[in-house]
Amino acid sequence: MALDFTAIDFETANGFRGSPCAVGLVKIRSGKPVETATWLMRPPAGHDDFDPRNVAIHGIQRRDVAGLPRFGEIFAEIGGFIGEDVLAAHNAAFDLGVIRSALEVSGMAAPAYDYACTVVLSRRTYELPSHSLPFVAEAAGVPLVNHHDATEDAAACAGILVDIAHRHGAASVEELYGALHLALPRHPEFIPGRDVVSAPTAKALRGGVRTVSPRTAPTPATPMRATPTPTTAAPASAGRRTWAPWPDEGANPPASATADPAHPLFGHRIVFTGSLGMTRAEAKSRAAALGAQPASSVTRATTLLVVGDGFVAADLTGSRTGGTSGPTTSKARRALELRSAGYRVEVLSEGEFLQMLGGEWPARSA
Secondary structure (H helix, E strand, O other): OOOOOOEEEEEEOOEEEEEEEEEEEEEOOOOOOEEEEEEEOOOOOOOOOOHHHHHHOOOHHHHHHHHEEEOOOHHHHHHHHOOOOEEEOOHHHHHHHHHHHHHHHHOOEEOOOOEEEHHHHHHOOOOOOOOOOHHHHHOOOOOOOOOOOOHHHHHHHHHHHHHHHOOOOOHHHHHHHHHHOOOOOEEOOOOOOOOOOOOOHHHHHHHOOOOOOOOOOOOOOOOOOOOOOOOOOOOOHHOOOOOOOOOOOOOOOOOOOOOOOOOOOOOOOOEEEEOOOOOOHHHHHHHHHHHOEEOOOOOOOEEEEEOOOOOHHHHHHHHOOOOOOOOOHHHHHHHHHHOOOOOEEEEEHHHHHHHOOOOOOOOOOO
């Protein structure tokens, strides 16, 4: 078997994962990129508001996709490009969930896909303070200049998977998973009228996912298949949130025994510090439902620390978690001390944690 697969990355318009506005794909044959594809698109009807927080991340605005086909109208082309390939993505649960939810709300069937998650694989390959895409790409020797450009992120994911396979002496994605004693994950198909919609879709259809309407009217469309060009990020005030107070740690619910072992949070001991856009009780509950065991303090058993208050993974290269300037917490300092002592504890930003939850911004943070 050869090292053949297709890497994929989505950007979404708002907090609902079924709101894709851009996708990038890179086809790999025998470990080499042979073809790329990029689409801009309108998200499915009723889920196409552009949240300023998302715009600030990827730079794509409503006017950039005005008049373009919706996701459901071009999925046949996207699916045709993928074909029968294994799909690879960085935090694949999110990107596969984008396909599923966007097709669910479009009333369309979703195919099943075997997939590889480079977050899960990178944790078994590289010793890093964070397994966010920029950190892993650097460890793999893969260039990543315009993070959150869908095609560049897909290309970085592809390069990471090729590097990981080579490091483990694997000649295919299937062989790589076997070498790591993992089962190759499979995302199930969805047939309207037969299957129950996924939980994120059900919540969105109930109106439980809040999006923020854009402030500007649409302007002429960007041509289809044009690579998204980053634009000036929305002003900070556009995405300002009211932080949820965390007065105490509260209870630590047990990790779900029925959670998906392929999820990137499964099996981890997770601790939270600072303020996120949800209560600490909700953060712990949602992490536990995905197979992580919440805890109240950073110890030698801790494997994940989620840092709030605007922290991003790039801050690990500076002084924000333990220096004299910027926000700092005793938990973050302790996590870095444990890393220096050889313990495997990873630091996540709020955004990375939310993406692992399915990309949904909590309603109270809007």
